[in-house]
Amino acid sequence: MNQKILVIEDEIQICLNIQQILSFSDFNTITANNGLEGLRLAKTEKPDLICCDVMMPELDGYGVLIALRQDPLTESMPVIFLTAKVDRDGLRQGMELGADDYLTKPFSTEELLKAIKLRLARIEKPTLIKQQYEQEHQQNANLKQQIQANSQKLEESQHQAEICNKVLQKLLQDLGNPLSNINMAIFMLKKAQSDVERDRYLSILQQEYAREMMFLNEMKNLQRLLTPENAKILQRFNLLNHSK
Known part of the structure; x- marks a missing residue:
């Protein structure tokens, strides 16, 4: 059975492009053009992974992620953020809320498929997931320390x-x-x-x-x-x- 990917993207053309790329790669792809519709599909369709734009009207990607992590039905779904710009504050906010990865637009087909396959592989291998989660957790902790140190140096x-x-x-x-x-x-x-x-x-x-x-x-x-x-x-x- 093909793995199911939910794409939440308010830019129609970008959404269609991603859907086509994933369909050609044998993924079962469903789409939503706003955060509220994406949340509804996440609960009803139970996708294996979600690709979600960050900047959206009404409910942005961070709001979607918060709602997903608060619901037992969706809390463990891996989420890859799609964004036109990643600054340190945005990266830190997304990681603290539970995002699994970031892709910066414009990204290549290879980057998209690699990020998706990596996250899906982690679901299938619990031991690897735990090890990589601990590694990422440490990397995030190091990133936070680096950000704090850099902020202190900047203030000084x-x-x-x-x-x-x-x-x-x-x-x-x-x-x-x-x-x-x-x-x-x-x-x-x-x-x-x-x-x-x-x-x-x-x-x-x-x-x-x-x-x-x-x-x-x-x-x-x-x-x-x-x-x-x-x-x-x-x-x-x-x-x-x-x-x-």
Whole structure:
């Protein structure tokens, strides 16, 4: 007896294409064009495997999967998600809900048949199913750990970037103040009418030049010192938000 495959896909042409591919491969194929109809067929037709689109109106693939896993009649049916896009959050959500596999559109005939035959083979070999389930469970656990680690690294990188941006903004502000004074002193120096006035504005220029060089040296030092660890220390003591 041919094994029965239920295809739930709201794109009519894609659904027909998959049905034709499976029929040519001697599978008994039934189809539904929305999640609600797919659930009904899953309970009445009891397919050996379900291929289900993720993005569908009214009831999407995740909703279908939740309903299947909550019903004793359908909870053990293998489900392969068909989706145009798989991000880490979507992959994690589907695996946590109990999806057996993902196929990203556009997929080849070989990819579709290989995924289906693999899942059906696991039904026929309970020992292999258990071993592979444990392996996949460990892989999912590793994937979750990797996602968490990557998320933490991303947060730390974003946090580091924010800290560096604050430091840069403060240094730019500090660098701008002497330049304003230097510009003003040059203007006044041009209009000076006595040696006393010229000496006064020259003194201002020297002082502001020295201050500007000090800030530039500070920038070089901060570039070496502003590691993630030191940035956290600076923020802890509120040094990055200090303003004159």
